[in-house]
Amino acid sequence: MDTEVLVVGGGATGVGVARDLAMRGVDVVLAERRGLNAGTSGRSHGLLHSGARYAEHDPDGARECIRENRVLKDIAGEAVRDTRGLFVQLAGDDPDFFDEKLAACRDLSIPATVYDGEDARDLVPGLPDTVERAMDxxxxxxxxxxLVAATAASAREHGATVLTHTPIEGLLTTGEGVVGAYTPDEEIRADHVVNAAGAWAGGLARTADIDLEMTPTKGAMVTVEYDDLDTVLNRCRPPADGDIVVPHEDTVVLGTTSVEVDDPDGDLENQAEVERMRAECANLLPGVADAALDHAYWGVRPLYEPSGVAEGRGISRGFFVLDHAERDGVPGLTSVVGGKLTTYRLMAEATADHVTDRLGVEADCRTAEERLPCADDAEELDSLVREFDAGGPADADVLST
Incomplete structure (x- = not known):
């Protein structure tokens, strides 16, 4: 098989890159070893960030989030549930941290309204008596x-080939650099390869003798039965375990931990983390303490640590587009690493900008203006999920069977 660009990885970023390139007229093949959405994207907590979480310590990341928040609300339809979010200050939490975050949000034009404890409890029934302030x-x-299935469908509508259950075993290299990749059954020759394998990007890069310094960290998410929440809850303190509650229809997702792992395919499950998520999140929403467990799952963040100096939650949540011709003297390969689900479209745009520049293709990004296929029809979206085998634990309770 021959193509202009081969994209390896069928999570949100990979399908986003395939969509963006295909909309610019580039011939694209996307290959994913399992069904789409099988990695980090489908095992996230599913929070569409406003940027408030990052405002005081990462203003650039916060600006990206609020911009992409608005874009996805415009283009993604039933792949997004437009709730609100509250950053909740509990008794004992540092009030200066709340004030710093509020000032940063206002500096960045992230809408923020402050409620006292009583008004916050009126706004969101079930909050504890220990709430002192909340920021909407x-x-x-x-x-x-x-989201992943609809993005893949859009890529296909614009001419991309989407291959599920097609594991890439390694990159094809010659003296001129990377010229494609190979599966157990065939070679896929390409003018350029995009490594969008997320937490697995380092392993793919090693097949071309490239050292890509990934530091994957696992996060535990716990879904419990709870049908009386329509607002995302965030604990207003420096990022820590158990500080997010994400509402679904009849359940809530409690998250999350941050534990460095050696192997993203290793055994990630730890029952102690489940109990810790429930206990910590019960400080925000006491009713989850005894709520019935629906399911628990673990995801692996594709964090990139080039300097080796940051640890744990200190590693950048930003994204990086890496040109391996410049970085490693290996032409024909670009890696996109790091980032957040909220910014997947922006990550794809930056990657597509880079790749089209290398290919000499002159075409602008249009992914922020064109609505995703079937966006307003939940049943049709769920049909696409089944077609691409894109179901994941992050929203398994929401999808129609």
């Missing part, structure tokens, strides 16, 4: 299975 921001919920 435009967080929302992403259903990643629908």
């Amino acid at each position: 921001v435009p967080d929302a919920v992403i259903y990643p299975s629908r």
Whole structure:
């Protein structure tokens, strides 16, 4: 098989790159070893960030989030649930941190309204008596299975070939650099390869003798039965375990931990993390303490640590587009690493800009203006999820069977 660009990885970023390139007229093949959305995207907490979480310590990342928040609310339809978010200050939490975050949000034009404890409890029944203040921001919920499937469908409508259950075993290299990749059954020759394998990007790069410094960290998510929440809850403190509650229809997702792992395919499950998520999140929403467990799952963040100096939650959540011709002297390969589900479209745009520049293709990005296929029809979106085998635990309770 021959193509202009081969994209390896069928999570949100990979399908986003395939969509963007295909809309620019580039011949694209996307290959994913399992069904789409099988990695980090489908095992996230599904939070569409407003940028408030990052405002005081990462203003550039916060600007990206609020911009993409608005874009996805415009183009993704039933793949997004437009709730609100509250950053909640509990008794004992540092009030200066709340004030710093509020000032940063206002500096960045992230809408933020402050409520005292009583008004916050009126706004969101079930909050504890220990609430002192809450900040209302435009967080929302992403259903990643629908988002990934619809993005893949758009890529296909614009001419891309989407291959599921097609494991890439390694990159094809010659003296001129990377010229494609190979599966157990065939070679896929390409003018350029995009490594969008997320937490697995380092392993793919090693097949071309490239050292890509990934530091994957796992996060535990716990879904419990709870049908009386329509607002994302964030604990207003420095990022820590158990500080997010994400509402679905009849359940809520409690998250999350951040534990460095050696192997993203290793055994990630840890029952102690489940109990810790429930206990910590019960400080925000006491009713989850005894709520019935629906399911628990673990995801692996594709964090990139080039300097080796940051650890754990200190590693950048930003994204990086890496040109391996410049970085490693290996032409024909670009890696996109890091980032967040909220910014997947922006990550794809930056990657497509880079790749089209290398290919000499002159075409602008249009992914922020064109609505995703079937966006307003949940049943059709769920049909696409089944077609691409894109179901994941992050929104399994929401999808129609």
